[in-house]
Amino acid sequence: MGFYLLSLSQLLSSILFLCHFQTTISSSNDSSPSHSCAHDQSLSLLQFKASFSINSSASGYCQHPKTESWKEGTDCCLWDGVTCELKTGVVTELNLACSLLYGTLHPNSTLFSLRHLRKLDLSDNHFMSSHISPQFGQFSNLTYLNLSLSVFAGQVPSEFSLLSKLVSLDLSENNNPSLEPISFDKLAQNLTQLRELRLSGVDMSLVAPDSLMNLSSSLSSLKLYSC
Ligand SMILES: *[C@@H]1O[C@H](CO)[C@@H](O)[C@H](O)[C@H]1NC(C)=O
Ligand SMILES: *[C@@H]1O[C@H](CO)[C@@H](O)[C@H](O)[C@H]1NC(C)=O
Numbered sequence: 001m002g003f004y005l006l007s008l009s010q011l012l013s014s015i016l017f018l019c020h021f022q023t024t025i026s027s028s029n030d031s032s033p034s035h036s037c038a039h040d041q042s043l044s045l046l047q048f049k050a051s052f053s054i055n056s057s058a059s060g061y062c063q064h065p066k067t068e069s070w071k072e073g074t075d076c077c078l079w080d081g082v083t084c085e086l087k088t089g090v091v092t093e094l095n096l097a098c099s100l101l102y103g104t105l106h107p108n109s110t111l112f113s114l115r116h117l118r119k120l121d122l123s124d125n126h127f128m129s130s131h132i133s134p135q136f137g138q139f140s141n142l143t144y145l146n147l148s149l150s151v152f153a154g155q156v157p158s159e160f161s162l163l164s165k166l167v168s169l170d171l172s173e174n175n176n177p178s179l180e181p182i183s184f185d186k187l188a189q190n191l192t193q194l195r196e197l198r199l200s201g202v203d204m205s206l207v208a209p210d211s212l213m214n215l216s217s218s219l220s221s222l223k224l225y226s227c
């Protein structure tokens, strides 16, 4: 068993090395030098990081304080949880699930200047009953948004209906946020790509069950436990 594990890990590291080697070669021949993080993106991420503390009881299901690897002067595209578009150096994915983030997510957060995001996962952190900001509606290219298990509260903003490319939306298990009928209807009308919708624990008591019929015909998974 030990032998197999060893050779498997050696094989993996050789493959990783080869991939790295190839990337280095092909990028060294590229005329555009900007394969690394765009400066404004790096700044936004660092300010976002600075607005939270790391609290070991902030994440319940797993613990991975990703922002600790975020250091000024290094390429943000290599930071834990950050994925960039190689050509432009803009951040397209941010996965901060279980990152032990503790603090309020204000509408003026620099998170919202990362306009090119396609995937955003802030699940399993502690945002201290922050209201879910209307600013989330600015992420026009977002296909995946996960805000579950993160102590968000307040109304789900009607601006969520602007996220017309969303394929997956998870707002479950927060501090009893509510979804008003008007917001739900706009969302159901405009989020036509939606395949996965999880709203467990969201107060939808005013939403008429009938209006669920207007949800995307692409929908393949719907979780409404305790709504
Ligand atoms: C490197 O760039 C040169 C000049 O643009 C080009 O002729 C050559 O094919 C490139 N080599 C590789 C391996 O991409
Ligand atoms: C850490 O989070 C818990 C709640 O999960 C809170 O009670 C505690 O005060 C926090 N500690 C610090 C140092 O902020």
Ligand SMILES: *[C@@H]1O[C@H](CO)[C@@H](O)[C@H](O)[C@H]1NC(C)=O
Pocket: 106, 107, 108, 109
């Ligand atoms: C963001 O808004 C909060 C709450 O209104 C405020 O306390 C904080 O100073 C603001 N931060 C910046 C950078 O403007």
Ligand SMILES: *[C@@H]1O[C@H](CO)[C@@H](O)[C@H](O)[C@H]1NC(C)=O
Pocket: 115, 116, 117, 140, 141
């Ligand atoms: C959204 O995606 C389209 C198509 O890929 C792209 O042209 C556009 O620049 C993107 N917008 C933002 C804000 O990233």
Ligand SMILES: *[C@@H]1O[C@H](CO)[C@@H](O)[C@H](O)[C@H]1NC(C)=O
Pocket: 061, 097, 098, 123, 124, 146, 147, 148, 149, 168, 169, 170, 196, 198
């Ligand atoms: C959202 O995040 C939670 C916790 O990290 C995870 O269990 C869940 O599967 C995610 N939801 C989706 C739709 O991916």
Ligand SMILES: *[C@@H]1O[C@H](CO)[C@@H](O)[C@H](O)[C@H]1NC(C)=O
Pocket: 161, 162, 163, 164, 186, 190
């Ligand atoms: C629906 O989404 C589009 C963007 O694709 C946006 O322009 C429009 O305002 C949205 N409508 C509503 C009701 O939010």
Ligand SMILES: *[C@@H]1O[C@H](CO)[C@@H](O)[C@H](O)[C@H]1NC(C)=O
Pocket: 189, 210, 211, 212, 213, 214
């Ligand atoms: C579905 O949407 C249409 C168009 O907005 C609306 O007229 C209708 O009442 C909605 N149906 C339900 C069951 O909510």
